[in-house]
Amino acid sequence: MELSGWLMPVFAAAATVLIGYAMFLVWFVAPPDYQQGQTVKIMYVHVPAAWLAMMGYGIVAVSSFGLLVFRHPLADVSAKAAAPIGAAFTLLALITGSLWGKPMWGTYWQWDARMTSVLVLLFLYMGLIALRSSIEDESAAAKLTAILGLTGVALLPVIKFSVNWWNTLHQPSTGFTQTVDPSMRWPLLISAFGFTMLFLAMHLKGMRTEILRRRVKSLTIAAAERANSRSA
Amino acid sequence: MDLGPHASFILTAYAAVIGVLAALIAWLVFDGKRQAAALAALESKGVKRRSDQPSPGM
Numbered sequence: 001m002e003l004s005g006w007l008m009p010v011f012a013a014a015a016t017v018l019i020g021y022a023m024f025l026v027w028f029v030a031p032p033d034y035q036q037g038q039t040v041k042i043m044y045v046h047v048p049a050a051w052l053a054m055m056g057y058g059i060v061a062v063s064s065f066g067l068l069v070f071r072h073p074l075a076d077v078s079a080k081a082a083a084p085i086g087a088a089f090t091l092l093a094l095i096t097g098s099l100w101g102k103p104m105w106g107t108y109w110q111w112d113a114r115m116t117s118v119l120v121l122l123f124l125y126m127g128l129i130a131l132r133s134s135i136e137d138e139s140a141a142a143k144l145t146a147i148l149g150l151t152g153v154a155l156l157p158v159i160k161f162s163v164n165w166w167n168t169l170h171q172p173s174t175g176f177t178q179t180v181d182p183s184m185r186w187p188l189l190i191s192a193f194g195f196t197m198l199f200l201a202m203h204l205k206g207m208r209t210e211i212l213r214r215r216v217k218s219l220t221i222a223a224a225e226r227a228n229s230r231s232a
Numbered sequence: 233m234d235l236g237p238h239a240s241f242i243l244t245a246y247a248a249v250i251g252v253l254a255a256l257i258a259w260l261v262f263d264g265k266r267q268a269a270a271l272a273a274l275e276s277k278g279v280k281r282r283s284d285q286p287s288p289g290m
Contacts, residue, residue, distance in 0.1 A: 027233070032236070037236045037237075037238070038234075038235045038236045038238065038239070038242060039236070039238045039241065039242060041235075041242050041245075041246075042241065042242055042245045045245060045246065045249045046245070049249070084256070085256065088252050088253070088256045091252060092248065092249055092252050092253075095245070095248045095252075096245045096248065096249065099241045099242075099244055099245040099248070100241070100245070102241060103237075103238040103241050198253070202256065202257065202260055205260045205261075205264060206260055208264065209260065209263050209264040209267050212264070212267035212268055212270075212271055213267050215271055216267055216270045216271050216274065219271070219274040219275070219279045219280075220274065222279055222280065223274060223277070223279040226279070
C-alpha cells in the first residue's frame with residue numbers, strides 16, 4: 001500500500017503532463033494526413049485505446065497466472081482491478097474506430113476479423129466481471145475468473161495477427177518508424193505513453209480500493225462474530 | 233481551427249474518450265472514498281480482525 005500510495009500520484013501526474021502535451025501537439029501542431037485529412041486526429045486516441053485494451057488483458061492474464069500458479073495474494077486484486085479499466089479502453093477502441101471508419105471506409109462497422117475479435121475481447125472482459133460478481137465465495141470467484149482469464153489470453157494473438165491472417169477491412173499494423181512521419185509519430189507515441197500512465201494510475205487506485213474492500217469485509221465478519229459470541 | 237467535413241466524427245470521438253474516462257475515474261475515486269469511510273467507521277467502533285487481536289494466552 002505504501003509503494004502504490006507513492007507511485008499512483010507519480011503515474012497520474014505523468015499522465016496529465018503527457019496527455020496534455022500530446023493533445024497540444026495533436027490539435028495545434030500535427031498536420032492533417034494527405035489522405036485522411038483532419039480525421040487522422042481520431043487515431044491519436046484510437047491507437048492508444050486499442051493498445052491499452054490488449055495491455056489490460058495482458059495484466060489480467062499475468063495476474064491470473066500469478067494466482068493459479070504462485071497463489072500470490074495481490075494477483076487476484078490486480079486481475080479484478082484491471083478488468084473494468086481494460087473493458088473501458090476496449091469500448092473506446094471500438095467507439096473511436098467506428099467513428100473513424102464511417103468517414104474513411106463508408107461504414108461504422110464491418111464483421112471483419114480485427115473488429116470482431118476486439119468485440120469478443122469486450123465480451124470477455126464483461127464475462128470476467130459478471131462471473132466474479134455472480135459468485136459470493138471470494139476464493140472460488142478468484143479461481144474461476146483466473147481460469148477464464150488465462151484461457152481468454154488466446155484471443156490476444158488472434159487480435160494482433162488477424163490483419164495478417166485474414167483479408168480484413170482494417171489495415172495491417174503500421175510500421176511506426178518507417179511509414180509514419182515524425183510530425184504525426186511523436187504525438188501518437190506521447191499520447192500512447194500518457195494513456196498508459198493513466199491506465200497504471202487507475203489500476204493502482206483500483207487495487208488499493210480492492211484491498212480496502214477486503215479489509216472492510218473481514219472486519220464486518222469479525223464484528224458479526226463478536227456480536228454473535230456476545231449474544232450466545 | 234477548420235476540422236473539415238468530418239468534424240462531427242472527430243469531436244464525437246474525443247467526447248466519448250473524455251466521457252468514458254471521466255466516468256471511470258469518478259467511479260474509482262467514489263468507490264475508494266466509500267471503502268475508506270466504511271473501514272474508518274468499523275475501526276472507530278473498535279472492530280479488529282482476528283489476526284490483529286491478542287491471542288488468548290497473552
